[in-house]
Every structure is written in C-alpha cells, then in structure tokens.
Amino acid sequence: MDFAFDARTEELRERLLAFMEEYVYPAEPVAAEQRARLASPWDTPAVFGELKAEARRQGLWNLFFVDQDQHGLPGGGHGAGLTNLQYAPLAEITGRSPHLAPTATNCAAPDTGNMELLAQFGDEAQKKQWLEPLLAGEIRSAFAMTEPEVASSDATNVETRIERDGDAYVVTGRKWFISGAMNPDCKIFIVMGKTDPEGADPRRQQSMILVPRDTPGVEVRRAMTVYGYEDHDHGGHAEVVFDGARVPAANLIGEEGSGFAIAQARLGPGRIHHCMRLIGMAERAIELMCRRAVDRTAFGKPLAAQGVVQNWIADARVTVEQLRLLVLKTAWLMDTVGNRGAHTEIQAIKIATPRAVVRILDDAVQLHGAGGVSQDFPLAELWAAARTLRLADGPDEVHQRSLARRELKRHM
Template sequence: MDFTFDARTEELRAALLSFMDEHVHPAERVADEQRAAQASPWASPPVVEELKAEARRRGLWNLFLPGSEHGAGLTNLQYAPLAEIMGRSPQLAPTATNCAAPDTGNMEVLTQFGDERQRKQWLEPLLAGEIRSAFAMTEPDVASSDATNITTHIERDGDEYVITGRKWYISGAMHPDCRIFIVMGKTDPDAADVRRQQSMILVPRDTPGVTITRAMRVFGYEDHYHGGHAEVVFDRARVPVSNLIGEEGGGFAIAQARLGPGRIHHCMRLIGMAERAIELMCRRAVSRDAFGKSLAQQGVVQNWIADARVAVEQLRLLVLKTAWMMDTVGNRGAHTEIQAIKIATPRTVVGILDRAIQLYGAGGVSQDHPLAELYAAARTLMIADGPDEVHQRSLARREIKKYL
C-alpha cells in the first residue's frame, strides 16, 4: 500500500486548500449573518450560491463520484484527502462543492441503479446542483438500526405504487430546493427472505399525500446547512410504477451499496473536523494564561494535544487503507475495514472535540466558536449510517467465524 498522493490529488488538494482559505472560511460568519436575516432559515444564504459558482469555476465540483464521467473520475483513495479538507468546514465546504450528503448517496444510487429516464429527470439536475434530495429510510416507530424492521408499505395498484408510512430524521427534506425523496419501504412484507421484502422508489416532494410534519433537531441544532432533518408522512402517496429503482425486493441491497461509500465519506470529513479542533486547541493554548502561565505550558493541555495528534494520524491511516481496499477489492471486500472506521472515527473525534470544548471553557459550548456544533455532528455519526453497536456485532461475528 502506497498512500503517497499522486499528481492529480496534489493538484486538487492545492486548489481546494486555496478555495477554503480564500472563500469558504471567510464565508462562515457571513453565511450565519445572512441566514439570520432571511425569511426562511432553510434556504441557502446567497453566499453559498456564490461559493458553488466559484467551486465550479475552479473545477472543484462532484469530486465524490469515483470512476464516473459525471464527476471528477477520482478513486476513493484520491478523494479521501479532499473530503478531509472539506471536513474542516462541514457546514459550507461539502455543499459548495456539491459533495454533501444525502445528495451524494442519492446520486450514487441513481448512477448505479437508476434507469435512463430516472437519471435524466433527477440525476442530471442533482449533478448540476440545481436541486437537492433526501433519503427516507429511518422510522420513529421501529428500531431502524435493523433495516428489516421498517414498516412503510409500498403497494402496487395497477400502473402506480401507493406509499404509506412515517419517516423521521430525513436529512435535507426541509430545504426548499429538495425536490425528490428516495424512499425505502416494503413491497413484499411476507417474503421468506427478510432482505428481499424492501424496495426503493422515487417520490417527488410535491406528490399529494406527502407531508412534512416538522423539523427535527439534533442536540438542539436545526442543521440548516444540510437542509435540516424532517419528519415526513406518506399518506397513500401515489407515484408511477416507473419510479421504482431497480427491481422489487432490491431495496436492501441498494441501501447497503449506498451506505458503504457514505460511511467512508463521513469518516474522511470527521478527520478534517478533528484537524480543525486541534488547530483551535493550539491557538487557544498559546493565547490564554491561567495560574501564572499559558495554557500551552499546562501539562494536561499538552497531553490532550499530543493524544489528539496521535489519534488523528492513526485514523487517517485506517481510512486511507479502507479507501485503497474499496478501490482494489470493492466495497464487499473492504467490509471489515469500512466497519472498523465507522466504529473508530466518530468516537475518537468526539473525544478530541470534547477536550477542545473543555479547553475553551464557556466559549466552547457557545455559538462564537464551531466546536459545539462540530461535537453534535460527530456524536450523531455514532448513530447515523448504522449505530456503532451494529457494526461491532457484525465485525465480531466475522472475526469469530474464522475460528469456528
């Protein structure tokens, strides 16, 4: 394994770092001020559209889509250091470069499993950044950590499917530009194979019977930059049969294909969040005095910073190995590594952010610094895309199986 960045990666890293320093970081406070002044808190502030235009001008667009004519044609290993850089400003950078979830996963689904009409109608405007989308799988009334539990019903009625169910924490659904949901539900709830009961279907947001009942908060944050999270009710919403993605019973397999890249993308960005936390810790440590000397001279602070650096270097190597394996042996071949980074990265970054918040004192939990919001995002990723315990269970079974 050689993790030396190739010429293409170095070129994009330089361009992205310049874009971050010159445009994204200066726009963070501007975006907050613009959002507070506009009528809808869910709409993108004007500065976000300016960032998107600048990113396209610089060729920093759709970098996430590996090996596709639609994106930059990067491998996972090439994309990893770029996603890390974006993770330093997770509120703005992924959206500015059209690399933000849940749109990335939805674009991957449409690229791999959508038919020509579906790609023309929904994938193309998503790739152009003209619309947003949402992925509706999680439900409030069942343990969604086991996706076979979902109860949303997709029933065929002639040339239409009728969708009935309730979803929540549907990321991106509050954004006014969100035009399409990819909905996971059961087309055959009595199928003997519980993993062949589910299907995925495209449901336009303006379909009669689709109601967004409320915005969901995450640790008190409404997560405006990702289009919020919504509770959505589907009350006998009807769509054409042609809106089915793939085949009936293929929804579980599509979900697994979608979540693999999504998990590594989250971990890449989490490392960027940790790097920003370390930078903020160091800046704080050298600028504040307590008990007769600078915080940087306090032994406990030095330990926090040293431990954070060691942890980030370990995580980065594991994430790069995982990206390399996904490129060389495929997502299935990298299953253990994907689960390992999904377990290790959020919990480690949460710990780093917790120390950074402690170092900042009251400022750490305030809106004046990004640490509290970064902490909320990192802690949520111990649940999102499958809770840690599910991945631990699966990974342990795979390890034990070697000895049976």
C-alpha cells in the same frame, strides 16, 4: 499501498486548500448573518450560490464520484473521475467546514449517496430526470429510511408500505430524521419501504422508490433538532409523512425486493465519506486548541504550558494520524478489491472514527471553556455533528456486532 499523494491528488489538494482559505472560511460568518435575515430559516443564504459558482469555475465540483465507468454514468464527465483513495484527502479538507464546503463543492450528504445510488441502479429515465439536476447542483434530495416506531438500525424492521396499484405504487408510512428534507430545494425523496411484507426472506421484502416532494400525500411535518441544533445549512432532519402518496410504477428503483441490497451498496461509500470529513473536523479542533493554548494564561502560565493541555493535544495528534491511515487503507481496498472486500475496514472506520473525534472535540470544548459551548466557535456544532455520526449509517453497536461475527466465523 503507496502513502504519497499522486500528482492529481496533490494538485487538487492545493486548489481546494486555497479555495477554503479564500472563500469558505470567510463565508462562515456571512452565512450565519444572511440566514438571520431570511424569511424562513430553511431558505438557502445567497453566499452558498456564490460558493458553488466559484467551486464549479475552479473545477472543484462532484469530487466524490469515483471512476465513471464503475458507476455507468451516462455520457461520463460528471465528476472528477477520482478513486476513493484520491478523494479521501479532499473530503478531509472539506470536513474542516462541514456545513459549507461539502455543499459548495456538491459533495454533501445525502445527495452524494443518492447520486451514487441513481448512477448505479437507476434507469435512463430516472437518471435524466433526477441524477442530472443533482449533479448540476440545481436541486437537492433526501433519503427516507429511518422510522420512529421501529429500530431502524435493522432495516428489515421498516414498516412503510409501497403497494402496487395498477400502473402506480402507493406509499404510506412515517419517517423521521430525513436529512435535507427541510430545504425548499429538496425536490425528490428516495423512500425505502416494503413491497412484500409477508415475504419469506426478510431481506427481499424491501424496495426503493422515487417520490417527488410535490406528490399529493407527502407532508414534511417538522424539523427534528440534533442536540438542540436544527442544522439549517444541511437542510435539517425532518419528520416526513407519506399518506397514500401515489407515484408511477416507473419510479421504482431496480426491481421489487432489491431495496435492502441497494441500501447496503449505498452505505459503503457514505460511511467512508463521513469518516474522511470527520478527520478534517478533528484537524480543525486541534488547530483551535493550539491557538487557544498559546493565547490564554491560567494560574500564572500559558495554557500551552499546562501538562493536561499538552496531553490533550498530543493524544489528539496521535489519534488523527492513526485514523487517517485506517481511512486511507479502507479507501485503497475499496478501489482495489471493492466495497465487499473492504467490508471489515469500512466497519472498523465507522466504529473508530466518530468515537475518537468526539473525544478530541470534547477536549477542545473543555480547553475553550464557556466559549467552547457557544456560537462564537464552531466546536459545539462540530461536536454535535460528530456525536450524531455514531448513530447515522448504523449505530456503533450494529457494526461491532457484524465485525465480531466475521472475526469469530474464522475460528468456528
């Protein structure tokens, strides 16, 4: 593995860093001010549209899509055509402003995973109706899997029903923490439910289906808070009820019983994208810690001269360098041997990265005192996002269980 960025990656990094400095960071307070004046907190501030237009103009759009031939994109040319290894340092940069930069570049979850899913498993009509407007940034989407009544970390527990009725399917169930669903621009749900609840193979009971938001029987009931935040910039995390929502049979993605396999395929890239952005969050936290340590004095000397502060900063730098190497190795393996071949590393970064970044952010909050838990700095919101990622895409313990079993199997 070559640790140097190639010319294409370096060129995009320079452009993206300039875009962040000139447009994204100055837009952070603007977005907050505009949102405070909106009729609904879930409406999108105008500055988002301005950022997206500028990102498209500069060619910083759909960077997350890897080589189009691998995904079978219709007509090609929708993304930058990067590999995972090329995209990793770019996602890290956008992670420095996770509520603005990914959306501005059309690289925000859950849309990224949904676009990859549709590109890989959707038919031509589904791609035309939903993938193309998602790629163009004209609409948003949501992925509806997690349920309040079962342990959704085990996808076989999902209870939502997808029942065939003539030339249609009827969807019934309750989901929650459905990211992006509060955004009025969210026009489509990819819903995971059971088409064969009595099937012998518990991993062939589930299917995925496209349910437009305006389908009768679909109710976006409420926004769930995350550590007290409603996460307006990401479109919230909603409770959604499907009460006999009827959609055409053609909305089924793939075939009946393929839902579990599709979910696993979707989660691999999603997990590494989160970890890439988390490193960017950690880098911003280190930067803020250093600035605070230099600017503030306590007990007769600058905070930067306090031993405990120096330890925090040193440990953070060592941790970030370790995590970055592991994430880059994982991206390289995904490109060279595929997601299945990189299974161990994907799980390893999902376990290690959120946990370590939470610690770095916690130290940064501590260094900022009362300001660290306030809205005047991004640290509290970054901490909440990082801590949530120890649950999203599977909690730590699920990945530890799977990783340990793979290790033990070699010795049995």
